[in-house]
Amino acid sequence: MIRIGLVGVGKIAHDQHIPALAGDKRFQLVAAASRSLPDLGGIPVFYDIDEMLAKGPELDAVALCTPPQARRETALAALRAGKHVFLEKPPGATVSEVAELAAVAREHGVVLFTSWHSRFAAGVPQAKAWLASRHVRKLTIEWREDVRRWHPGQTWIWQAGGMGVFDPAINALSILTEIMPAEVFVTDAKLQVPENVQSPIAGHVDMTTLGGMAITADLDFLQTGPQTWDITAWTEDGVLKLSLGGAELTIDGTAVEVGENREYPGLYDRFATLIAEGRSEVDVRPLTLVADAFMVGTREVVEAFIE
Incomplete structure (x- = not known):
């Protein structure tokens, strides 16, 4: 115990x-x-x-x-x-x-x-296994959600260090760094920052691999209605798509059975295993991508955010 x-x-x-x-x-x-x-x-x-x-x-x-x-x-x-x-x-x-x-x-x-809970979404392990032996030609991330719905009253998210739209978007980057057969690097970013806060409310990030593959991420914290948490990868053998933050997986539009989505139970299972083995697991690759986007990104001041 x-x-x-x-x-x-x-x-x-x-x-x-x-x-x-x-x-x-x-x-x-x-x-x-x-x-x-x-x-x-x-x-x-x-x-x-x-x-x-x-x-x-x-x-x-x-x-x-x-x-x-x-x-x-x-x-x-x-x-x-x-x-x-x-x-x-x-x-x-x-x-x-x-x-x-x-x-x-x-x-x-x-x-x-x-801990990176989105890596434990039901479709992620199978997506990683499917991509491991394939050449990925292009990959896109669309991560669009309503901050007023998911982060009500959380003013820290808009302060320096709170990351703004990258607080949810880092979930996508944690999946990306898990499923990609190659390492990923940021090349450019465009960040939209409300005039009354310190962190971006939307943005676009360009990334690549050593092989020159194009990766793009479109991020938005103001999407109402249906929410979008999608990662799509084009390969020579078809198009793989993770939806609902990794909970659903399709290949060429056909659903793949992935089982129950158990992100946080999966995290605590991993934590218990690490404790039993006396082994730390420290992965900062998703956080590094966010830091690099802030370093190279151009900033556009947009209208104030009022919750």
Whole structure:
């Protein structure tokens, strides 16, 4: 039994982490830390991680669901206390701080897991296997969703380090870096930033491989109606399409049976395995692509965002 504490009890914790932990017999949620001090049905809740570590029950691991801007210090406290750490995506506000956390995890002999939940979408493993032996000629990403629906009141997402539209779009990049047989590099980006915030609300990113394959990503945080989370790859053997964030897979328009979509249960299964093996899993490739898009991207100031 892995005794785990949850830090940051917001929407993603309630919607995904708590149910996933309840469904995995290897974990026992024994404490939480959140400034809102929510009622978790008898589970002790502390104001912050320092209070949880000092006054709470004994822990083996900590899952961090705080905004990325606050992640570094919280993760360092857990790692230095000898706890295995699960990082909600994105794993940090910068690429270098994740490298720092990995070094601290090694120093203290504990596991660090940079979780990318979209990689555990039902269609992703089969898409990766199908593309592995094929030449991908072109790939497009269309990631368009309604920020008011999925991130209500989450002002941190618009602040420096919050990533704006890249908070959901990094899910697409995590799938891309998982399924592509070759490494991917950013070549250009165009970012639209509302005049009253720090992070983009829409954008276009051009990428490539060493072989020169064209990859494009069109991102939008203002799409109403049906939401679009699609990745399409053209090969010599047909067109592969992942839809609904990777939950559905088609090849040349024919649906492929992929089974139940179990993203967060899959994450905690991986975390339990890593703990059992004493092995960290730290992958910053999706975050690096976002950082590169910010570095090379041109910025267009657009009208203010009002929730």
